[in-house]
Amino acid sequence: MYLTKVNKMDRNSAQKEIHRLRREINRHDRLYYVLARPEISDRDYDALMHRLLELEEQHPGLVAPDSPTQRVAGEPLPGFAQIRHPVPMLSLDNTYNEKDLREFDQRVCKGLDGQSYRYVVELKIDGVAVSLMYRRGLLEYGATRGDGTKGDDITSNLKTIKAIPLSLDSGDGAIQELEVRGEVYLPKKEFARLNDIKQQEGQASFANPRNAAAGSLKQLDPRTVAQRKLSLFVYGIGRPPQNIDQHYQTMEFLKGLGFRVNPNIGLCRGISQVIDYCNQWEQKRDTLDYEIDGMVIKVDSFAQQRQLGATTHSPRWAIAYKFPARQAVTVLRTVEFSLGRTGVVTPVAILDPVLLSGSTVSRASMHNEDELVKKDIHYGDTVFVEKAGEIIPQIIKAVPEKRPPRAKPVKMPKECPSCSEPLARNPEEAAWRCLNVSCPAQVKGRIEYFASRGAMDIDGLGTAMVEILVNSGLIKDYGDLYSLQGEQIMKLERMGMKSAENLLEGIQKSKSSPFWKVVMALGIANVGAQVARLLVQRYCNMEKLQNAGCEDISQIYGLGPAVGSSVENFFANKKNLAVLEKLKKAKVRMEAEETPGAPQTFAGMTVVLTGSLQNYTREQVTELIVSRGGQVTSSVSKKTSLVLVGSEPGSKLDKAKSLGVKLIDEREFLRMVKGL
Template structure:
C-alpha cells in the first residue's frame, strides 16, 4: 500500500485548502487542551455572527496514526468528540396547558405558547413532560417562560420567568379524567405518568393505528394521520381488526380519498396480513416490546397461541427478555380486550406465525450481527435480507454468533468478534454469501 501523503489531520486540511477545496475558515490547530477549550469558548461567543446555524464544535485527535489506533465504536470515531454549545433559548408566554393522549394511554402535558423563533424555527408548543416536572417548575397558564430547543429535540420549558402576577395564577392540576374520552385517569404506583384507563379512547385508537401501520410494523402504505383521524371520528375503525373489514366504497366516501386511493389503501391493508409474527407483535404496541424484543418473542414462540398462554415466569426465562418486559407482555395477553382483538385479526386472515419466505434458505440457523456502514444497502435492508434467507440478526456479539458483517467505520462489535473468534465478513464477502456479489 502507498504511504499516506500526510501524517496529521491539520496537514490534510491545509493540502485540501491549497488545492482549492472548501475548508471552514474557523478551523483551528490547538497544541494543548487549554487551547482547545479556549477555542471552543471563543467560537461559541462568535456563534451569533455566523451566516449558518451551528450547535457545536468537533475536536479531533490530530495525528492520523493515533486516529487509526483509537479506531471506532459502532456509532462514532473514538478520536473525535463534540463540544456542544448551550442550547438556544427564547422568552415567550404560556397561553394554556394542554394534555395529549398517547397510544398507551399516557397523558402528557404540553404548553401552548405565544409563537417565538428559536434557531430559525417558529415554536408554538413545548413539552412539559409530566405532572412532577410541572410541579418542580411551578409553571402556570399565563406565565412568561424560557423555552429551549437543542438540535432536533422537542422544545421544552426550562424555567418560569419571575413576575408579580405569578402567585395569583391557579396552579395546574392533572385532570382526573381523560381529556378526550372522559374516562378515569390513573397514575400507577412507582410511575410519573398518568394514564387513561380506557383502551377504546379515540386518541389511543388513533395512535395505535398509526403505529400498527408504520413501516417497521405492518407497513400499511397510505394509512396516514388524515385518514386515521377520519376512520376513528366516523366510527369506521374502533380497533386494529376493523381495518381488515374496510371496503373501497366506504373509504372512497372519506374526504380527499378518491376511489383509486381507496383501492390502494385496501390493497395495502390486505398485503399486511403476511408480515409475520414479529412485526405483528411490534405493531400491537405492547409496552417495552420494540422491534428486537418482538423478534426474540416470535423466534421463541413460533406462533401467537403459545404467547397467549404464556405466564410472566415463562416469558422471563427467554434469553433477552427481562422481568419488566415479561410482566408487560403477559399482562397484555391476559387482557380480555387484547385477546379479542388478536382473535379478530386471526379471523381476518392476519398470519399469527413467524413469516417463512418461499425459496432457498442458505442462511438457515445462522446468527448475524451487523456493524458499521454498508454502501450497497441500509442496515434495515440487510436485516430483512438475512431474515428472508433464513438467518437471524441480533444486536450483540456472543460465542453463538456465526458472522459479524462489518461495514465502514465498524467499531466495538468487530473487536468483540475478533476477541471471541467469530467469523467476520466485509461487505463484499457478505454480498457473495447472500448471492448478490
C-alpha cells in the same frame, strides 16, 4: 469463520484458545465501536463471545480482568467510592464570541514572547468528562471528574462501554501508567430511543443527551448502564509520556493504543483560522450523530503549555468556545393534555410562535406532573424553550418576575381529556394514565401505531384518516380495518374513490407483513421492533407466543421480566384476544416465515448441547438449529425440548435425565438437520 472444535480442553490449549478469542473479540469491538467498520455479523460476534464464556466457565482460573466477558460482570453497588485524580482535572474558561477568542489569542501571544505557535481545535462533545487509569496496560479504574480533584469510582459502569479498551494495544505492555481523559456521551439516536422507552413506561424523559449520559453513569447497577449504549471520545492524557511533546501527537498516540479519537481535529495557525473552523462546525453540528455544545482550542506544544501555565481553576493555554444556546424566550398561552396509545397523559405547552435554531416553534413538551411542579409553570408565563437533539422542544424554565398577576399554575387534569374517566397515577411513576381501554384517544393511538411505518406500514392511514374512521364509527380497533368496505369509505366526508382504493390496497398489502412486524404492531407495552424480533426468533407462531408466559419470555437473552409480564398481560385480556381473532380471520400473518431451503425441523424447539460432536463445532450446531427455527440455550430446564448429547457430556445430561427431557445423539441430530 474458523473456530476450534469443542472438546474438554486441557488447561494449556484452553489458555491459548481463550487468548485467541479475546484478541479476536477485542479486535471486533474496536472495529465496531471505535472505527465504525464492523467485519462480522452480530451473530458471529455472539458466537465468539459465547465460546469464550464457556471456556472461562470451564477454567475459572483463566478469567482475566480485561477479558471482554468482564464488561458486565459487576454487581450493583451500594454507592460510589471516591478517587483522587493524580493530576487535577481542570475545567476550561468559556468564551462566547469572536472578540473573546481574539483576546485569548493575545494573552497566549504575549505569554509566549513572540514565539510561533499553533492551535489544535476540537469538537466540544456534550457529555460527561471521565478519567481512565491504565496500569501495566490494563484498565485499573475509571472515575468522574467530580470537583476536579476527586471523583466517583465508576469503573464497573465504564467497563460496559465498549469504546473503552480494557487493555491497551501497546504490544509489549511497556506503558507502566497512563491516565487517559475523555468524554462519555450518549449518541442522539440512543437518546431518542431511551426517551421513547421512558415515555412508553410512563417515566420522566431525559432533558438532553448529556443528562442522560450523566444519569446513566450514576446508575448503581452496571447491567442497566450496559443497556444504554454510551460511547466515548478521548481528548487527552493526565501526564503525557516523555517522548510526546504535542497535543496533536498525543491524539495520534491514543489512537494507536486503541482509543476512540474524534476525527474532526483542526490544526490552525493564527486565531482567524480558529474562528473559521469554529464557525464551520457551528453550521455543521446537526450533521453529527452526537451533540456538541462548542469547540475546544488548545495550544499544541506541551513546552508552550507549560510556559503559559494555569490559574487555580483553568489552564491558560486552552479555552472553550461555546456555541450560542439554542434557546428562545416566548410566552406560554395554554396547555393541551395529549393522550397516547398507552393512556399516558402528557402536558404540551402551546406557545406564541418563536424562531428557534432555524424553525418556528409553537409547541413544547412539559413531560409530566413532576416537571410542572418542579419548574413551577403558570399560564401566561414567559418561558425559555430549548431544542435538545432532534426531538421536540421543551420548556427549560419560567421567568417568575414576568408572570402576569393572578396567573394560575398549570395542573394535571383529574379526568381523561378524551373520555372523561378519572385518571390514575401509580406512585412509582411520574405519569398519570387513563385506564379505560376503550378511551377514544387510546383507540386512535393504537390504530395509528398499528398502521405506522415500521409496524404494518399501511399507506394512507395516518392520524387524520384514523380520526375520520374512528369518529364515523366504522372501526373500533385495528382488527376492524380488515373488514372495511370500499362503499363505506367513499360515503365519508372528503373521501374520493382514489383515496378509498389506496387505503384498501394498503390494508390488503399489510397482510403479508413479516410476522415480527405483526407482533410489534399489536402494541404490547415494552415490545418494539427489536424485542418483537427476539420474540419471533423464539416463538415461531402467534399461538406459541400467546402461551409462552412471563417466566419463559423473561429468560430470552436480551429480554427481562418487564417484557415477559407485558406480553402475558396482553394475551390475558379478552378484548385483545377478540381483536387478534379478527386479524387471524383476515389472514394476517400469524407465523414466522420459513427460511427457503432449510426444513424447519427445530421450529419452536429449545435445544441444549452437552459434550462435543464428531462433525460439528458448537457454533455450527447453533447455526444449524437456529436456521431451522430452533433456539440454543446453555442450561437445561423444564422448557428444554431436546438435549443433544455428544462425547464426554457434562452435568447437563444428568439434569436432563432427572427432568425427563428428550435426549438425542449426533446421528439423530444429523437426521433432523436433513429434515428426515
